[in-house]
Amino acid sequence: MTIKTALTSLLNIEHPILLAPMAGLAGGALASAVTNAGGLGVIGGGYGDKEWLSRELLKAGNAPVGIGFITWSLQKNPSLLDQALAHHPKAMFLSFGDIGEFEPRIKSAGVLLIAQVQNVAQARKAVADGADIIVAQGTEAGGHGSVRSTLPLIPAVVDAVGQHVPVVAAGGIGDGRGLAAALMLGASGVLCGTVFYASQESLAHPNVKQAALAANGDDTLRSSAIDVARGIDWPEQWNIRTLKNPFITQWHHDLGRLKQSVATEKPRYLQAAADGDLDVAAVIVGEAVDFVREDVGAATIVQRMVSTAEGLLRGAPQMLG
Incomplete structure (x- = not known):
């Protein structure tokens, strides 16, 4: 059984799983591992360190990966987008701010635009501004976010924009049960960060x-x-x-x-x-940290998530009397 969705078709990937572009942690090795496992890995460009980004793109090799930036920070240094697009990423992932000013350059480069949002109004605006994929992020997510919870946010965003673009669920999703649940809510896939945080390829201390x-x-x-x-x-x-x-x-x-x-x-x-002094420095993870229990590679995480979700979806008809 293979899970096919609008997301897998648009991105031409095997599994509906995206790596969150965790700033400074989701480097080339982790992004390429997720891509090579059948999902889409996204390098976390964060606030924009050109040397770091160049180094991590080299580590990704020939794997088709995405690149993510914090939008309001990119507005202060827009030349970073030119650097990223020169590497022909599979997608550009923009979070936390209006994407409109960057959309023409991204689309003219033939690159898909993923926009992460935290509420329905932001989703509508992002689609109007040209987003090809919407990531709806619930408050359970690690790192930066807002107040809406994942469970009600996903179907609300799907109802608002799902007829136009694939919607990806994010926030608190750490195993195949979360993937299956997100699909039942109308999402076309999931974005996961925390579950990859301690993976073998992560750049975390x-x-x-x-x-x-x-x-x-x-x-x-x-x-x-x-x-x-x-x-x-x-x-x-x-x-x-x-x-x-x-x-x-x-x-x-x-x-x-x-x-x-x-x-x-x-x-x-x-x-x-x-x-690595954790009395002071933060460990930037979300509520899905409950599912981080082994030091394994990203491919194993993807494979387990897909296998569990497939089993649940295959067994779902048995619940109907």
Whole structure:
């Protein structure tokens, strides 16, 4: 049995699974591993480090992968898009901001445009601005996001724009049960980040991987503390889900004072991240961290997810009397 959807047809992939473009973590090795396993790997270009992106694209080899950017950050350095498009990615993945100004350049390069949204209004606007695929991200997701929960958000977005473009579910999806459920909600596939966070190909620090393997969804929290500490001016509508730690607990409800302390807290935070000091540095995972329990390769994760989903979908008719 093969799961065929509008997403697999449009992207010409075997399985309806996309790798989330986790900034600094989803590099060329991880993206190519997901692509070679039948999904679509997306390199996490994040805030735009040209040297890092060039290096990771080389690591991806000839595997057709996508490239993801944080949209509001790309607006400050639009030349990054030219660098990305020069590598002829399978798709460009834009999150957190209006895609309209970038759509003509992406489409003229013959590249598909994936837009990640957090509510129905954003989905409608992204489709109007030329998105080929919509990723509807629920608040359960790791990293930056908003407030809508995945379960009701997905069918709402499908109802709003699903007749025009494939809709991909994101947020809290970590195994084949989540994939099967997303398909039943009307999605054409899933976007997963957390479940690949501790994979063998991930660029995460070894300490971070071990923390993810030991954590569960109850250990996560949405906050703006680490963005303030890093001096990154994220728009207020988006905060970031991570594992709780002493640093985040200290500053979560005292962001005003943290802003006044950035001169000392920023270097402290950046050094902790480099050292893998998790009393300070954040482990950026979502509620699907419950499903991160083994140090395995990305291909194994994809294969297990698809196998479980296929089994559930095959058995679904037996529920009907």
